[in-house]
Amino acid sequence: MEARLKVDWIKCDGYGLCGDFVPDIIGLDEWRYPILPEGPLDGGRMHEIQRAMDCCPMRALTLVRPDVAAARPGRLRRLLPGAR
Amino acid sequence: MLNTTPDARRLLAGPSLDGPEPLAHHLARLGPLPTARDAQRTMSELDASGLLGRGGAGFPVGRKWRAMAERSRGHAVVLANGAEGEPASLKDRVLMAARPHLVIDGAVLAADAVGANDIVFYVGREHEAAVAALGVAIEQRRPGVRQRIRMIEAPIGYVAGEASGAVHFVNAGDPRPTTTPPRMSERGVNGRPTLVQNVESLAHAALIARFGAGWYREAGRGTARGTALITLSGTGRPAELLEIELGTTIGEVAAGAGASPAGTSAVLLGGYFGTWAPAADVWSLPLDPAAMREKGLTFGCGMVGLLPAHACGVDATARIMSFMARESAGQCGPCVFGLRALADATRRVADGRSKPDDMDGIARWTQIVAGRGACHHPDGAVALMASALRVFEEDMDHHVRSGRCLAMSTPTGLPAANTASASAPTNRRMEVA
Ligand SMILES: Cc1cc2nc3c(=O)[nH]c(=O)nc-3n(C[C@H](O)[C@H](O)[C@H](O)COP(=O)(O)O)c2cc1C
Ligand code: SF4
Ligand code: SF4
Numbered sequence: 110m111e112a113r114l115k116v117d118w119i120k121c122d123g124y125g126l127c128g129d130f131v132p133d134i135i136g137l138d139e140w141r142y143p144i145l146p147e148g149p150l151d152g153g154r155m156h157e158i159q160r161a162m163d164c165c166p167m168r169a170l171t172l173v174r175p176d177v178a179a180a181r182p183g184r185l186r187r188l189l190p191g192a193r
Numbered sequence: 194m195l196n197t198t199p200d201a202r203r204l205l206a207g208p209s210l211d212g213p214e215p216l217a218h219h220l221a222r223l224g225p226l227p228t229a230r231d232a233q234r235t236m237s238e239l240d241a242s243g244l245l246g247r248g249g250a251g252f253p254v255g256r257k258w259r260a261m262a263e264r265s266r267g268h269a270v271v272l273a274n275g276a277e278g279e280p281a282s283l284k285d286r287v288l289m290a291a292r293p294h295l296v297i298d299g300a301v302l303a304a305d306a307v308g309a310n311d312i313v314f315y316v317g318r319e320h321e322a323a324v325a326a327l328g329v330a331i332e333q334r335r336p337g338v339r340q341r342i343r344m345i346e347a348p349i350g351y352v353a354g355e356a357s358g359a360v361h362f363v364n365a366g367d368p369r370p371t372t373t374p375p376r377m378s379e380r381g382v383n384g385r386p387t388l389v390q391n392v393e394s395l396a397h398a399a400l401i402a403r404f405g406a407g408w409y410r411e412a413g414r415g416t417a418r419g420t421a422l423i424t425l426s427g428t429g430r431p432a433e434l435l436e437i438e439l440g441t442t443i444g445e446v447a448a449g450a451g452a453s454p455a456g457t458s459a460v461l462l463g464g465y466f467g468t469w470a471p472a473a474d475v476w477s478l479p480l481d482p483a484a485m486r487e488k489g490l491t492f493g494c495g496m497v498g499l500l501p502a503h504a505c506g507v508d509a510t511a512r513i514m515s516f517m518a519r520e521s522a523g524q525c526g527p528c529v530f531g532l533r534a535l536a537d538a539t540r541r542v543a544d545g546r547s548k549p550d551d552m553d554g555i556a557r558w559t560q561i562v563a564g565r566g567a568c569h570h571p572d573g574a575v576a577l578m579a580s581a582l583r584v585f586e587e588d589m590d591h592h593v594r595s596g597r598c599l600a601m602s603t604p605t606g607l608p609a610a611n612t613a614s615a616s617a618p619t620n621r622r623m624e625v626a
Contacts, residue, residue, distance in 0.1 A: 117372050118525035118567045138561055142526040 111149035113173045114158065120169035127170060130161040143170075202404060203412070203420055204396055205436040210291040213326035216333050219294040226298050227402045229305035229339070236262070236306050239398060241406035243418055247284075248274055248354075248391030249466060249493050251482045254398060258306050261378060261388045265308035270382040271340075272363065273300045275316040275323060275392040276347040276354030279464045280516070282494045283434045284422035285392050289316060289323035292396060293330035297342075299395025302402050304340045307388050311341045314392075315359050318346035351465070351520035355568045356389040358522070369522040370568035393422055414440025417481035421492075427461075427499035428452045437480060443497060444476035452499050459500040459584050463493025465513050466573030468580040469506065472499070491576075505598050507588050510581040511536070511543040517574040528571040531562035535578055542589055545596035552593060556582065 114135070125141030134154065136144035150158060150172075162170040200206060207222055208214055214222075227235055239255035246252045261269055273296065277285035289296055300312050314331065316324050327344055335342055345363055347353050353368035360381045362368040381387025397419070401409045410418040417440030426432035428450040437446060443460060447453075457472040468490050470478075478484065482492040500506055518532035535558050538551040559578045562571050582589070592598055 118527070118565060119372050121526060123526045138527065138531075140526055140530045142530075142565070144561060144565075 111152075111175070112155070113149055113175070114145045114162075115171050115173045116143055116145060117167075117169045117171070120167045121165075122167050122169075124166055126164050126166065127161045130164055131157050134158065135161060200412070202400060202408075203436055204288065204292065204295070204393070204400070204422060205434070207292070210287060210434075213291060213293050213330065214295075216294055216330070219292075223295075223400070223403060226302065226399070231402070232262075232302075232306040235302055235398075235402040238401050238406045242397075242401045242409040243406075244394065244397050244401060244409070245482055246391055247393040247397070247421065247495065248389075249464075251486075251492065254390070254394050257378075257388065257390070258303060261307040261309075261386060264378070265386050267308040267310065268385055269304075269307050269309040270311040270313060270385050270387040271300050271304045271307065271309045272356075272359060272377075272382060272387055272389045273312065273314045273392050273395055274354060274356070274359060274389055275314060275320070275327075276359060277317050277320065277494075278347075278349070278351040278354045278520075279466070279494050279496070280351075281424060281426060281432075281461075281464050281496045281498055283424045283432055284495060286317065286320035286323050287434050288396055288422065289320065289392055290326045293323075293326040294334070295396045295399050296327070296392045297330055297334050298399035298402075299390075299392075299397070300342075301334075301338055301340070302398055303388060303390060303395060309340060309388065311382065311385075312338075312343070313363055313382060314342075314344040315347050315354075315363065316344055317349065317354070319349050350522075351517070352522045352568065352570050355570065357568065359389060360387055369524055370570075372567050412438045414438055414479060415481075416440070417479055417484065421480070421495050423480065423495035423497055425450055425497045425499075427457075427501060429501070440479040440481045440484075442477050442479055446480065446497060447476075447499055456502050457499045458502045458504070459506050461496065461498035461500065461509075463491030464496040465517060465577060467491040467493045467496065467577060469500075469510070469577070469584040470580070471584055505543065505588070506581065506585040507539070507543040507592055508598065510578070510585065511539040514539050514574065514578060517570070517577070521570060522568075525566040525571070527562050527565035531558050531565075532571060532574050534558055535562070535575070539578070539581075542592050543598065545592050545598060547593050552589065 123140055123142045125137045127143050128135045128137035236255055236258050244254045246254055275285050275289050304312050314327055331342055331344055348368050352358050355370050356377045358368045358370040360377050361371050363382050377387045377389050412420045419439050420436050421439050423435050423437055424432055454472055454476045459469050460472050460475055462468055470490055485492050514536040518536035521528045521532055523529055538555050541547045541551055559575045562575045
């Protein structure tokens, strides 16, 4: 089940902690806002990605599984039909 | 284009555009509106017409109505988008001011078809003639309309017309866009499924519902079918509103206003959200969303802005980017900082005082800002910047290397980016066969 990262740009405050945590997955621009990978995430590294999400002070990062729903760290959110 | 007997039923047909067409006149000219019982047929005609949305994104109108009809369960909302925050565009403000009943017709048809019991006209408050005309027209129509129907004046601002920003303002008085999902078609005004449709799209729908897809498709050139409102500027005359047959070439439109390919260096297509193209490359290009998309260009809001040969494209771009940066709703970092950085660097280049890494910065920000905001505002702005980098590459180099611009003294003829040209006098040309 392929997952992608998504950021809520309105919530994100550019602390850049996510990028510091997994720099080879989440890049940062010069204002320390994240540059997310475009494709599906490496399933073998979901643990690190989860921890990067957990350390976001704004809770701005979500994991999106095209076939299921938008998941938040540690809990599954309501099912969004057709969410991507 | 053009000039045989104007069909008395196209968008700009009928009496003068200087004031609102009265209801009795409107009905005598166009006949009664199909009723709610005809909704299925209306949607079939819309599908067959091929009408695309005219608010910028160009999504098929019929398909949008059907999707909404399936999920609305009768309690959807229709939001008629007449914000027109695009300073380079005149079409929506003039249409609402001159043909308010046609726009209302379209909104009522949409509400009947998708199952909505609430209609909101969201009209830019700076478009005073439009606000006045629609205000009167809505009062006249209210007794005959099943739905709740009201007007809300949109705050001034480019982003206030974005669909989620419009809904946010109607719900909470805050025009800043919101995070999607949820989409407005899922949870919009008062949490209900909301059809956000541009007012020109609605006016076309009101004619197609009456006269059919076949009639709509009688106009048009080649494979392009139907008509569209466009705003032509940069001709040396005040900006003009025109209704053209889709597929009419840029050159024909420009020549009609006295412009020549030799006197024009570049064309801005689709508005501040759009793309620059070299005049010579697009002079014979049809104004047709499909053909334009194929070439990486945008029909957008139908703006055709000519850049006179002696005007500076770099300066024009700097002014537009500065407008776009100022108009950011200030919520998303890459949009706020990225557009500001782009605008400042482009301004320095235009003024011949660029820093050593300005061109690299412009290239990089143009790449990384797209897609990194809650709404598409930054995407449109960097698409415009990317096209400027292609079209004005030499000019930019020249500015950077010599610190000088050879054309700076000539005004660009594009509307000043910081003034909504609401009061610009408009000439009308009906160019529909
Ligand atoms: C920054 C921004 C500004 C917009 N402003 C307007 C506007 O002023 N009027 C409008 O109709 N659509 C505007 N749109 C497009 C709307 O979001 C929406 O797509 C449109 O109203 C849908 O109508 P249509 O399908 O008939 O084109 C804007 C979009 C963006 C991203
Ligand atoms: S940690 Fe969260 S708030 Fe900070 S940059 Fe990353 S997503 Fe944005
Ligand atoms: S992308 Fe820009 S304009 Fe759109 S909501 Fe974010 S800050 Fe506002």
